[in-house]
Amino acid sequence: MADIFSSKRIEEMMQKQAHGTEPDALQIKSSDPAYKRNLMLAFNWYNYEKDIKVARSYLRSWVKAQKTIDVKQFDTVVDLCTAPVYGWLARLATHGAELSAEHAERLNTHIQDLMGEYRVAAPVIEDPNSPKKPSIQDAMLEKQREFLGMWEGEFDAFILNDCRSTDFDVFKYMQGNNVARPYAQALGELLTRRITEYVLASESTDEQIIEGYSCYTAAQMRRIIQWLEAGKADVERYLNFKKANQKVRVKKAKPAGVQVAKLKYLKEHENLKSVSPTSIVGAQQVWVYNIKNRKLGVYNATGSSGFSVRGTSLQGYDPETSVQRTLRKPEVVIPAMMEAGKIALRKVLSDLTTTETRLNGRINEDTLLLRVL
Numbered sequence: 001m002a003d004i005f006s007s008k009r010i011e012e013m014m015q016k017q018a019h020g021t022e023p024d025a026l027q028i029k030s031s032d033p034a035y036k037r038n039l040m041l042a043f044n045w046y047n048y049e050k051d052i053k054v055a056r057s058y059l060r061s062w063v064k065a066q067k068t069i070d071v072k073q074f075d076t077v078v079d080l081c082t083a084p085v086y087g088w089l090a091r092l093a094t095h096g097a098e099l100s101a102e103h104a105e106r107l108n109t110h111i112q113d114l115m116g117e118y119r120v121a122a123p124v125i126e127d128p129n130s131p132k133k134p135s136i137q138d139a140m141l142e143k144q145r146e147f148l149g150m151w152e153g154e155f156d157a158f159i160l161n162d163c164r165s166t167d168f169d170v171f172k173y174m175q176g177n178n179v180a181r182p183y184a185q186a187l188g189e190l191l192t193r194r195i196t197e198y199v200l201a202s203e204s205t206d207e208q209i210i211e212g213y214s215c216y217t218a219a220q221m222r223r224i225i226q227w228l229e230a231g232k233a234d235v236e237r238y239l240n241f242k243k244a245n246q247k248v249r250v251k252k253a254k255p256a257g258v259q260v261a262k263l264k265y266l267k268e269h270e271n272l273k274s275v276s277p278t279s280i281v282g283a284q285q286v287w288v289y290n291i292k293n294r295k296l297g298v299y300n301a302t303g304s305s306g307f308s309v310r311g312t313s314l315q316g317y318d319p320e321t322s323v324q325r326t327l328r329k330p331e332v333v334i335p336a337m338m339e340a341g342k343i344a345l346r347k348v349l350s351d352l353t354t355t356e357t358r359l360n361g362r363i364n365e366d367t368l369l370l371r372v373l
Helices: 002-006 008-018 035-049 052-066 084-094 101-117 136-160 170-176 181-203 207-212 218-244 330-339 342-348
Strands: 285-290 295-300 308-310 313-315 323-326 367-372
Touching: 035 084, 035 181, 052 084, 052 101, 084 101, 084 181, 136 181, 136 218, 170 218, 181 207, 181 218, 285 330, 295 330, 295 342, 330 342, 330 367
Parallel strands: none
Antiparallel strands: 285 295, 285 367, 295 323, 308 313
């Protein structure tokens, strides 16, 4: 049933609406009540007249004009990852269109996503006599075609079911199959075009268009548009889901020796010796003693990754539970602390009657590193 869209008559109808001169960007204003309709018609024209390479060139021109991103870095983005609709938005904006805040934000977000996720290394020069392997773009395009083909099959099933919902759920399918963001964006573009087609067809007074869609009742047309709009909303929800759950690149930690290279501490004092400062990195608890003010303190880490060291300061400690107290009898308290088990250690400071103050993370040449857990 969905093959109706590839029929010669419907194709001619869509080309009739799409062809002509490039849309006048100055006529597209977010304050205009017909803003969304005019924008959709402009998208329709670009979708029929231009391709993804042109969309990418439009985006590149926009990036170059904004001067916030190095164009050379943008040139490393895989072509196929560029969603054409953002190229159209960039083109319209460059030519003076007044985009809504939402569309402007989406355009900028898409460019940032491209720069963060879809850059590739410089191409490797291969032996011209070796069998040609499919490029990254070819492989991605094939997978995208398979995904969109699957959706077309579900659309056919919907049409055959008297334009009534089936068990297919766009969001659940994409979530369950971890569909890549570029493929979801491609489906969103396809849905946008279909919505435009059906809305225009349902409102048209053109005899050819009416005849082309005469196989549908008015109620069926309404259900088709609702189904497509629900699918578009699911795509948007999935893209937001992917963005919220994308993996954050974890910065590789420096080796312990490098971290403590500039740390200033007291190696020994009388019969007390500091532990190796490298043992602090990744530890959960550190006991320190300042010989100048006779304060014994304990640092507790905030997370399972433990402490790190930056310059002369301890990083990753809990400011609420990392405290210190002045010792009246250090010769008694310190040996007891050194031999205490984990449970007994909790009472070492709380049993003292001196005032408790919070530690600030700084280690200096008067500080002994007494114990690490």
